[in-house]
Amino acid sequence: MxxxxxxxxxxxxxxxxxxxLEEVASELLEKVSxxxxxxxxxxxxxxxxxxxxxxxxISGTHDLDIFISFPADTSxxxxxxxxxxxxxxxxxxxxxxEERYAEHPYLNMHYGGFDVDLVPCFAVDSASEIISAVDxxxxxxxxxxxxxxxxEDDVLIMKQFMxxxxxxGSELRTQGFSGYLTELLTIHYGSFRNxxxxxxxxxxxxxxxxxxxxxxxxxxxxVVIDPTDPKRNVAAALSMNQFARFIDAAREYTEEPTExxxxxxxxxxxxxxxxxxxxxxxRSSFVAICFTPPDLxxxxxxxxxxxxxxxVRSLFEEYEFQVLNSGYWVxxxxxxxxxxxxxxxxxxxxxxxxxxWAYGHAKGFKxxxxxxxxxxxxxxxxxxYVADIRRKFSTAKELLEGRMHHCSLGKxxxxxxxxxxxxxxNTDIAKINDPGFRRFLRKWEQGK
Amino acid sequence: MxxxxxxxxxxxxxxxxxxxLEEVASELLEKVSxxxxxxxxxxxxxxxxxxxxxxxxISGTHDLDIFISFPADTSxxxxxxxxxxxxxxxxxxxxxxEERYAEHPYLNMHYGGFDVDLVPCFAVDSASEIISAVDxxxxxxxxxxxxxxxxEDDVLIMKQFMxxxxxxGSELRTQGFSGYLTELLTIHYGSFRNxxxxxxxxxxxxxxxxxxxxxxxxxxxxVVIDPTDPKRNVAAALSMNQFARFIDAAREYTEEPTExxxxxxxxxxxxxxxxxxxxxxxRSSFVAICFTPPDLxxxxxxxxxxxxxxxVRSLFEEYEFQVLNSGYWVxxxxxxxxxxxxxxxxxxxxxxxxxxWAYGHAKGFKxxxxxxxxxxxxxxxxxxYVADIRRKFSTAKELLEGRMHHCSLGKxxxxxxxxxxxxxxNTDIAKINDPGFRRFLRKWEQGK
Numbered sequence: 036m037x038x039x040x041x042x043x044x045x046x047x048x049x050x051x052x053x054x055x056l057e058e059v060a061s062e063l064l065e066k067v068s069x070x071x072x073x074x075x076x077x078x079x080x081x082x083x084x085x086x087x088x089x090x091x092x093i094s095g096t097h098d099l100d101i102f103i104s105f106p107a108d109t110s111x112x113x114x115x116x117x118x119x120x121x122x123x124x125x126x127x128x129x130x131x132x133e134e135r136y137a138e139h140p141y142l143n144m145h146y147g148g149f150d151v152d153l154v155p156c157f158a159v160d161s162a163s164e165i166i167s168a169v170d171x172x173x174x175x176x177x178x179x180x181x182x183x184x185x186x187e188d189d190v191l192i193m194k195q196f197m198x199x200x201x202x203x204g205s206e207l208r209t210q211g212f213s214g215y216l217t218e219l220l221t222i223h224y225g226s227f228r229n230x231x232x233x234x235x236x237x238x239x240x241x242x243x244x245x246x247x248x249x250x251x252x253x254x255x256x257x258v259v260i261d262p263t264d265p266k267r268n269v270a271a272a273l274s275m276n277q278f279a280r281f282i283d284a285a286r287e288y289t290e291e292p293t294e295x296x297x298x299x300x301x302x303x304x305x306x307x308x309x310x311x312x313x314x315x316x317x318r319s320s321f322v323a324i325c326f327t328p329p330d331l332x333x334x335x336x337x338x339x340x341x342x343x344x345x346x347v348r349s350l351f352e353e354y355e356f357q358v359l360n361s362g363y364w365v366x367x368x369x370x371x372x373x374x375x376x377x378x379x380x381x382x383x384x385x386x387x388x389x390x391x392w393a394y395g396h397a398k399g400f401k402x403x404x405x406x407x408x409x410x411x412x413x414x415x416x417x418x419x420y421v422a423d424i425r426r427k428f429s430t431a432k433e434l435l436e437g438r439m440h441h442c443s444l445g446k447x448x449x450x451x452x453x454x455x456x457x458x459x460x461n462t463d464i465a466k467i468n469d470p471g472f473r474r475f476l477r478k479w480e481q482g483k
Numbered sequence: 484m485x486x487x488x489x490x491x492x493x494x495x496x497x498x499x500x501x502x503x504l505e506e507v508a509s510e511l512l513e514k515v516s517x518x519x520x521x522x523x524x525x526x527x528x529x530x531x532x533x534x535x536x537x538x539x540x541i542s543g544t545h546d547l548d549i550f551i552s553f554p555a556d557t558s559x560x561x562x563x564x565x566x567x568x569x570x571x572x573x574x575x576x577x578x579x580x581e582e583r584y585a586e587h588p589y590l591n592m593h594y595g596g597f598d599v600d601l602v603p604c605f606a607v608d609s610a611s612e613i614i615s616a617v618d619x620x621x622x623x624x625x626x627x628x629x630x631x632x633x634x635e636d637d638v639l640i641m642k643q644f645m646x647x648x649x650x651x652g653s654e655l656r657t658q659g660f661s662g663y664l665t666e667l668l669t670i671h672y673g674s675f676r677n678x679x680x681x682x683x684x685x686x687x688x689x690x691x692x693x694x695x696x697x698x699x700x701x702x703x704x705x706v707v708i709d710p711t712d713p714k715r716n717v718a719a720a721l722s723m724n725q726f727a728r729f730i731d732a733a734r735e736y737t738e739e740p741t742e743x744x745x746x747x748x749x750x751x752x753x754x755x756x757x758x759x760x761x762x763x764x765x766r767s768s769f770v771a772i773c774f775t776p777p778d779l780x781x782x783x784x785x786x787x788x789x790x791x792x793x794x795v796r797s798l799f800e801e802y803e804f805q806v807l808n809s810g811y812w813v814x815x816x817x818x819x820x821x822x823x824x825x826x827x828x829x830x831x832x833x834x835x836x837x838x839x840w841a842y843g844h845a846k847g848f849k850x851x852x853x854x855x856x857x858x859x860x861x862x863x864x865x866x867x868y869v870a871d872i873r874r875k876f877s878t879a880k881e882l883l884e885g886r887m888h889h890c891s892l893g894k895x896x897x898x899x900x901x902x903x904x905x906x907x908x909n910t911d912i913a914k915i916n917d918p919g920f921r922r923f924l925r926k927w928e929q930g931k
Contacts, residue, residue: 236840236842237840238840239840239866256866275865275866276864276865276866278866279838279839279840279863279866279867280863282839282840283839283845286842286845286846316830316859317829317830317831317859317871318829318830318831318877319829319830319831320829359829359831359833359871360833360871376828376829377825377829380824380825381766381768381807381824381825382764382765382766382767383765383766383767383807385807385808390727391727391730391731392684392685392686392687392727392730394683394684394734397731397734398734401930404930405930405931410930410931411764411765411927411928412926412927412928412929412930412931413929413930413931414926414929414930415724415731416724417723417724418687418704418723418726418727419727422930423765423807423808423927429766478860478862479859479860479871480859480860481860481861481862482853482858482860482861482862482870483853483858483859483860483861
């Protein structure tokens with residue numbers, strides 16, 4: 036039994052698990068039709084879409100995507116109203132019912148052990164004519180169902196490999212490979228093995244256009260033209276780093292395949308002495324900005340954390356603190372963690388002024404600084420005036436306390452930070468006991 | 484009595500001083516002719532050149548430049564041999580006789596209270612046909628003697644202004660304005676006042692071509708075409724910073740003329756507590772490299788000190804120490820003094836490797852660092868491998884001790900440093916008591 040066969044045995048749904056899913060899916064499709072009749076909404080078609088419909092779901096993931104397809108000439112109001120009416124009728128026998136919003140509202144519920152989405156959509160003629168983003172999904176479904184037979188197992192192994200290497204999922208938190216993208220790559224290269232073999236030599240700008248119908252230039256690291264829409268890059272959400280990480284993982288795996296790639300061991304939380312040792316051995320400065328995170332869905336929270344990390348880095352760089360590394364972590368608390376070469380700059384700061392021959396500016400510069408309290412010295416260097424002046428913020432903590440509120444932050448994190456934050460420095464970060472945080476710190480040991 | 488009249492009264496030679504100079508000069512010219520006759524060297528012409536010949540010498544400077552002009556068709560050997568024979572004959576009544584070398588040998592001596600140079604040269608037809616660099620001087624002499632009458636006093640004041648502001652002298656130590664350049668500028672602008680007024684608006688690239696015969700493009704900050712040689716820039720030795728300093732001084736003086744510009748007060752040597760206060764208030768790091776200077780003439784010593792200062796700056800920058808300011812000082816001891824933002828860097832250093840898609844290089848990079856003792860962590864950033872590794876030199880002192888001998892140094896200073904140097908840090912520089920050094924440190928207070 037090869038390694039990949041072993042993995043497959045762990046992740047492929049059993050006949051019983053499949054039968055259960057098919058039964059629940061049938062029940063729900065039937066309920067949608069019935070509800071439409073009860074509510075006198077005609078011409079809708081219920082559809083099972085997603086990995087459940089394509090036989091590419093991993094054992095244990097119990098997601099069902101039920102689409103309620105309305106004729107393309109339905110008004111958006113009618114679709115939203117009637118769609119939700121039908122969904123609510125079906126959901127009468129479900130639990131934890133929640134109305135959620137993408138481009139238009141849909142319903143999420145738990146039913147028969149499954150996490151079910153009931154999503155209204157327009158039955159357009161082709162994926163290039165979609166009215167709402169979700170209208171594309173049924174076309175993806177058709178294409179994959181047509182092209183996948185015989186390669187379902189390879190998709191399962193590929194998905195697990197991506198999960199294990201942290202590259203699976205196109206949501207904003209991960210910026211990795213979507214399920215549809217994974218299926219397309221496996222279809223294109225024919226198998227899990229062949230996909231990895233090819234990925235070893237991927238370079239940014241690679242374009243895969245299975246139907247040779249791509250009609251637009253894309254600038255993303257990887258371009259996979261949607262077989263159902265010549266204008267769309269299925270890999271648009273894939274970040275450069277996830278693209279790179281996948282290439283790196285493919286090479287590592289090709290050289291020495293182990294189970295770890297699919298099921299990595301969870302990192303151990305760093306102990307106090309490990310944290311202290313890590314920080315003191317690097318002799319750099321760690322600065323943590325801690326605050327209470329607002330209650331937000333991942334797709335809103337993570338982009339804002341990302342933005343905050345970049346804003347704080349920029350703030351430090353603007354004030355001449357050199358950033359080595361950074362990251363964020365969020366759980367009950369949230370933290371932006373920055374590693375600086377030093378958190379203490381000299382009080383003196385070189386400020387280059389105009390060249391001597393810019394008479395007017397030169398006069399302004401000298402008038403401003405000569406006799407001022409901020410001035411250490413004023414001299415000429417390469418024909419320019421230079422003033423050695425007093426730095427406004429000479430420690431990282433002072434800078435954060437004085438300028439954090441000038442950082443460009445997302446709406447929700449902006450509010451959260453405004454209502455207060457604390458700064459922890461160096462080994463003081465070991466005051467935080469959350470094991471998730473202490474696993475996050477292993478980032479500073481990667482590859483060792 | 485205006486300020487400038489007052490200054491002139493201090494620097495203009497008295498009739499007695501002039502008479503003395505003229506007598507000694509006549510005596511020497513006579514002696515040269517006599518020596519030539521005695522030695523049976525025919526066709527030479529003795530000439531008084533330089534500021535003594537042009538009436539542009541400042542009271543108290545007792546320099547006489549006596550040129551011994553040979554026919555242009557004399558061989559270089561004959562010129563050198565016969566020139567020195569004549570000079571030695573004349574020097575029989577002089578003191579402290581020294582053979583010196585420019586392009587060819589000449590004699591320096593003390594005679595009758597004067598510092599006398601006896602210099603053989605070729606009597607070429609024009610300054611553009613010179614055989615040796617000194618052959619140009621008689622042409623300069625002729626031009627100035629023709630154009631200067633009536634402006635001698637302005638030249639005196641201008642020279643004193645340049646001396647006072649540290650911009651006078653074209654030797655390598657100063658890189659300022661030569662005597663000839665000062666005379667030309669004063670002739671061109673007509674007076675001391677008008678030269679300063681114009682200098683306020685000078686910009687790099689300014690070209691003054693009095694005879695409108697310049698035939699070559701020059702890239703120097705200031706271009707003054709030699710009236711006696713259309714290819715030559717008389718201001719070629721002027722550095723950008725001295726050009727800028729003169730402009731700045733001209734403006735300051737124009738705004739508020741004081742005696743200080745001509746006769747600046749000597750700076751006071753810094754006291755211990757002033758040194759300590761200066762260093763601790765800036766909170767930067769001072770690093771001094773001290774060594775025994777070799778016994779060299781200024782024109783060899785200063786360029787090598789300059790080169791050393793630049794080499795040490797480059798060394799620090801190469802190893803990621805940030806240089807704020809630097810300088811050198813030399814007397815019994817020599818020192819390169821560097822001000823760094825910090826003399827202690829973190830032990831960790833970011834080392835960016837190849838992008839992931841450069842397969843071969845990527846493998847080499849990972850093979851080199853993974854498992855190595857130097858590695859803190861290895862990760863991906865923007866598609867590139869980055870290794871956080873151990874820095875080889877994390878303190879300025881370690882770096883100097885480990886890499887100083889790799890610095891590109893001039894021949895003589897290279898040897899001096901090789902035979903040993905010491906490193907002083909921060910307030911330890913107050914261990915050096917030389918008042919010249921303690922005046923040099925005022926550089927860090929300029930303009931206050």
